[in-house]
Amino acid sequence: MSDKLNHNWINGQQFTTTNSLQVVNPANGETIGEVPKVDAEAVKQSINAAHQAFNTWSNYTAEYRGAVLEQWAHNLLAKQEELATIMSEEQGKPYAEAYGEIGVCAKFIKWYAEEGKRIYGEIIPPSSPQQHISVIKQPVGVCGLITPWNFPGAMIARKVAPALAAGCTVIVKPSSETPRIAIAIFDELLATDIDAGVANIITGSASLISDTLFDDARVRKISFTGSTAIGKSLMKKAADNITRISLELGGNAPTIVLPDADLDQAANAVVENKFENTGQMCNGINTVLVHKDITTAFTNKVIERVKKLKVGPATDKNAQVGPLINHGAIDKVSTLVADAQSNGATVATGGQKLALSDFGLFYEPTVVTNVTADMNIAQEEIFGPVAPIIEFESVEEAIKIANASPYGLAAYFFTNNINTVYKISEQLEFGMIGVNGTQLSVPQAPFGGIKESGMGREGGHHGLDGFLELKYISLSLHE
Incomplete structure (x- = not known):
């Protein structure tokens, strides 16, 4: 040809x-x-x-x-x-x-x-x-x-x-x-x-x-x-x-949402980052760790935004989420979601392949709740349009969950307490930290990670x- x-x-x-x-x-x-x-x-x-x-x-x-x-x-x-x-x-x-x-x-x-x-x-x-x-x-x-x-x-x-x-x-x-x-x-x-x-x-x-x-x-x-x-x-x-x-x-980027965060601002940032490039981003959010006092309120805000995402091919200029790159990628996403469900997690929205073409690489923007840190969906890099939500009780617990990963590329957290910004930033074992935002790739700053x-x-x-x-x-x- x-x-x-x-x-x-x-x-x-x-x-x-x-x-x-x-x-x-x-x-x-x-x-x-x-x-x-x-x-x-x-x-x-x-x-x-x-x-x-x-x-x-x-x-x-x-x-x-x-x-x-x-x-x-x-x-x-x-x-x-x-x-x-x-x-x-x-x-x-x-x-x-x-x-x-x-x-x-x-x-x-x-x-x-x-x-x-x-x-x-x-x-x-x-x-x-x-x-x-x-x-x-x-x-x-x-x-x-x-x-x-x-x-x-x-x-x-x-x-x-x-x-x-x-x-x-x-x-x-x-x-x-x-x-x-x-x-x-x-x-x-x-x-x-x-x-x-x-x-x-x-x-x-x-x-x-x-x-x-x-x-x-x-x-x-x-x-x-x-x-x-x-x-x-x-x-x-x-x-x-x-x-x-x-x-x-590889990366397995966590984001931590604290009770004093601006929940609307955090939900906007999380959804924008998580579903950019159909979730196929090395520094993209993999797990969403949410404090127990705001889990329901924050999860509802995320679900509301995710449901509005338009899925489609690039020829649809209004599309916000495209296909996954190949069959191996969509099979991995499907397997991780099914495994989470079998271990007690709940698919709050999405969770299915979309028949937008016979080739079969479109997947619904998905939110999974009741996820625990030991599930495969939290341990592995998803590289797809799926947001697992994990509830935590204390900042120390959230940091422990985040740092347990062998990966250390990027991490994010949301808070309005300036006193905790550097404390948490210095304790997170990642090469890049986003606070109250998720934009990290800029020409003037060093992009990269630690550990694996x-x-x-x-x-x-x-x-x-x-x-x-x-x-x-x-x-x-x-x-």
Whole structure:
């Protein structure tokens, strides 16, 4: 079939193969395109290209690299509607969310276009009169960037922009579920003044591509966003060449609603976060912990809002909740809800698949009550449009439930008592804390987790650190 996005980019040239991967619209199961399925030789070609381009790109001024990034952001905004349509079609998220995500891409790229100019070194007081000590920061080199399907545009920008700003060259491997939007975004990057080989994108088998990247010592850094299980396997592969690695992995984000919270404001924030991207968000709320004194009142407010959510394909511009990404995802959601019910939980609203298409990936926005912390629905990352509500009696109990998870990406809580804000924030074992709000992904702040949610940060000046090496220089002067 003909598809204008059926190509990769290697060394500044479009690259195609005879073997292809089909891309499916999760709203209806229709094949919407195909992308190359590269072999190991193509991966090696991309490494060669990135390695050869590194010396030139890393020696450009930060101002020059920033100008290229500014061009890229401009190109994306000029085609925001077209790109949003591509994203919605292959990922399933509502058009409004996809349109906003392209805007987020541009924000991250523009921010790093400026932040790359502020990669500062240090002058350190010497230990003797003849000694001068300085520390400089240099780009690590060739970087392999592996991105997920749930935010297939934003994650390209969040990884590629700081890498390029730091002076690195990149090889991007997007998810096979959503490769076309990644290629479309790369088309706009390659339409700038960027040198050939600086930015490469390849699609195909995740294991083949990652193994080839890890086997080549010229690849100095891998950045991966995805499941904790795969992240652990990549850490093992990184050991062979001591490849630097950063990981943004699974989450099981709790939100805690205290009795003194503004319940309407909290309900709005919880529903907005929980059902964004059909609940397929690593930092999305997984469990809602509510104090016993307000459980009924708060639950009713959440249910009222959830019942008003419009479910539909991206072609319905009024849709707020789309399909899940694949059959494995909806099966997991269905299983978790059924398991909770069998163990005493109650489905207060939703709880069923929706027959909006024969493909069967739509699921009702769901609220489950009478959930206990030991149920699978509370222990596992749901990654779907389901909000389990757990009642607690004290702040200490809520914090204990939240911290019992092996994950530590994001947590949220709602209170109007300023005295408890830092007390709870400091006790929660998570890399990011939202207080009276759930917006965490912004260009200027470090996004990332602790424990089994990964290592490293994306966003802020901290997002540059993973692409930079420290070099200490000691100069001894002779009299």
